[in-house]
Amino acid sequence: MSRKARIKFGIFLVGLAMMLVAGAVGFASLSSFIAYFQQGADPASIFRGHTLIIPQTDQARWLPSRELDGIEPKQSEREAIITAYWQAWLSLERAYLTGNIDDLKTYWAGSAYDFAVSSVSLDTLKDFATMDHKLELTFYSDDGSVIALQDSLFSITQTIHQTDITARVSATVVMTLDQGFWRIRQITMSF
Amino acid sequence: MKRLLLLFAFMLAAIFGILYVLSGSESDSEGIILESKETIYAGDEWLLSLTIDDASAGDTVDVTLLNGLQTFNESLVLGTGGVAVWKIPEGQIIQAGESLIIVQFNDKVVKRSLTIQAGKPTEGVLFTSVNALPAYGEGSATVMFLAQDEWGNIPSVSRPLYLNIRYPDGSPPQKEVLTYHDGIGRFYLNSQGQSGRIRLAVDQGLISTDLELTQTAGAPNRINLAITPDCVLNDGRDVITLKADVSDQNQYPVANGTFVTFLWSGGLGYGRTNDGTATLTIPAPNEIGYRLYRASTGSVLSKSVSIQVTGDSCS
Numbered sequence: 001m002s003r004k005a006r007i008k009f010g011i012f013l014v015g016l017a018m019m020l021v022a023g024a025v026g027f028a029s030l031s032s033f034i035a036y037f038q039q040g041a042d043p044a045s046i047f048r049g050h051t052l053i054i055p056q057t058d059q060a061r062w063l064p065s066r067e068l069d070g071i072e073p074k075q076s077e078r079e080a081i082i083t084a085y086w087q088a089w090l091s092l093e094r095a096y097l098t099g100n101i102d103d104l105k106t107y108w109a110g111s112a113y114d115f116a117v118s119s120v121s122l123d124t125l126k127d128f129a130t131m132d133h134k135l136e137l138t139f140y141s142d143d144g145s146v147i148a149l150q151d152s153l154f155s156i157t158q159t160i161h162q163t164d165i166t167a168r169v170s171a172t173v174v175m176t177l178d179q180g181f182w183r184i185r186q187i188t189m190s191f
Numbered sequence: 192m193k194r195l196l197l198l199f200a201f202m203l204a205a206i207f208g209i210l211y212v213l214s215g216s217e218s219d220s221e222g223i224i225l226e227s228k229e230t231i232y233a234g235d236e237w238l239l240s241l242t243i244d245d246a247s248a249g250d251t252v253d254v255t256l257l258n259g260l261q262t263f264n265e266s267l268v269l270g271t272g273g274v275a276v277w278k279i280p281e282g283q284i285i286q287a288g289e290s291l292i293i294v295q296f297n298d299k300v301v302k303r304s305l306t307i308q309a310g311k312p313t314e315g316v317l318f319t320s321v322n323a324l325p326a327y328g329e330g331s332a333t334v335m336f337l338a339q340d341e342w343g344n345i346p347s348v349s350r351p352l353y354l355n356i357r358y359p360d361g362s363p364p365q366k367e368v369l370t371y372h373d374g375i376g377r378f379y380l381n382s383q384g385q386s387g388r389i390r391l392a393v394d395q396g397l398i399s400t401d402l403e404l405t406q407t408a409g410a411p412n413r414i415n416l417a418i419t420p421d422c423v424l425n426d427g428r429d430v431i432t433l434k435a436d437v438s439d440q441n442q443y444p445v446a447n448g449t450f451v452t453f454l455w456s457g458g459l460g461y462g463r464t465n466d467g468t469a470t471l472t473i474p475a476p477n478e479i480g481y482r483l484y485r486a487s488t489g490s491v492l493s494k495s496v497s498i499q500v501t502g503d504s505c506s
């Protein structure tokens with residue numbers, strides 16, 4: 001075989017290999033593309049809200065509450081509340097970092113939502129983090145849809161003027177269960 | 192002598208106390224002096240004057256106010272004598288609570304708190320733990336009230352909040368105090384009287400909000416059926432009245448409008464309850480003998496009642 005023919009044969013082999021790979025990838029993509037339009041929504045997805053990731057104890061934890069007027073929430077309800085509360089602060093953290101406020105309405109409502117939205121500024125994106133939330137339940141309605149809680153001396157760290165500032169904060173919070181989600185509806189913070 | 196010493200000690204303590212309180216209106220740390228109001232209402236304008244001893248005109252100082260979720264910060268240029276003024280116009284510091292002022296100059300940091308008081312309640316929402324409750328004192332509900340001031344803060348409630356309740360039994364309206372703490376007003380309501388609507392309202396100051404609850408009777412559990420008269424002549428000129436008293440398991444009348452079916456051999460008729468009673472008036476039968484009648488609603492059936500039809504006379 002001449003040198004020219006060997007080069008041609010080499011090019012043919014490389015091209016063949018590339019075509020095989022591209023064909024395999026294309027076939028797989030086409031299959032998933034067709035499959036995507038052949039299936040409806042996962043029926044179970046309507047029952048899913050945000051993921052129930054219970055925060056670590058150094059992130060947020062329940063303190064023993066005084067005797068409540070109404071009924072006591074079950075352990076599972078306490079977990080749902082503390083998860084939503086923690087997620088609310090995480091959503092705020094993301095909003096401050098990215099300027100994207102879309103996620104806030106999942107965890108904040110009413111006037112607290114207005115406060116949260118107005119505190120996000122695209123001009124001054126910043127690092128923001130909270131830790132050590134200690135929650136004490138002060139009210140739990142007998143239908144399990146409204147709670148009041150006290151969050152004592154949690155820490156907020158944020159970067160202001162290129163300096164990390166950490167402050168201890170207490171908050172009085174009212175949360176309501178709206179369409180299956182616990183949301184912060186009212187909040188009063190004291191530094 | 193002892194009394195004099197005690198008096199002297201007391202006066203000394205009072206003088207130190209007054210000096211301590213006065214010193215609170217200014218904060219002086221490492222030559223940074225802050226002057227401002229210590230308490231304002233949400234939405235008020237706020238002024239901070241600061242003086243830095245060892246600074247000169249043209250130096251900058253970073254000032255920050257952490258107000259709830261809001262952060263205000265600015266770099267101020269100091270004037271002659273190391274003086275600067277930071278003004279935040281009204282309508283900006285709106286979140287109630289204790290805010291934190293932070294002043295940074297070179298490596299010096301001064302922190303001080305500013306109290307933001309919430310305003311009076313201007314808006315409120317009433318809601319309850321249930322939409323309907325059993326009537327006749329058999330049911331209860333928690334009535335809750337969420338209030339906010341004009342900026343959305345949990346308001347300061349200095350006067351009692353009243354809940355006006357009007358039950359469907361026609362009794363005079365009741366005025367109950369809403370227990371208000373932790374940002375939620377609450378009242379534990381018991382039903383009263385027959386089925387119908389309970390009207391709730393908070394109408395106080397700038398707040399005017401209302402809500403309706405439904406009191407429902409229990410499901411039919413028993414029917415007492417009566418017939419008048421119980422004897423007629425067979426001349427076909429009489430009418431008879433069937434009266435069904437329908438009650439729930441607590442012997443209270445069922446909800447108005449409960450559908451009742453009256454049954455007899457060869458026919459049936461219908462009625463709806465009003466105050467627990469359904470009636471049906473029909474022509475009397477004219478075949479001599481006894482005829483039985485019953486009434487039913489849902490799965491509940493009454494005992495039979497009978498009428499005598501005679502050709503002679505009713506005794």
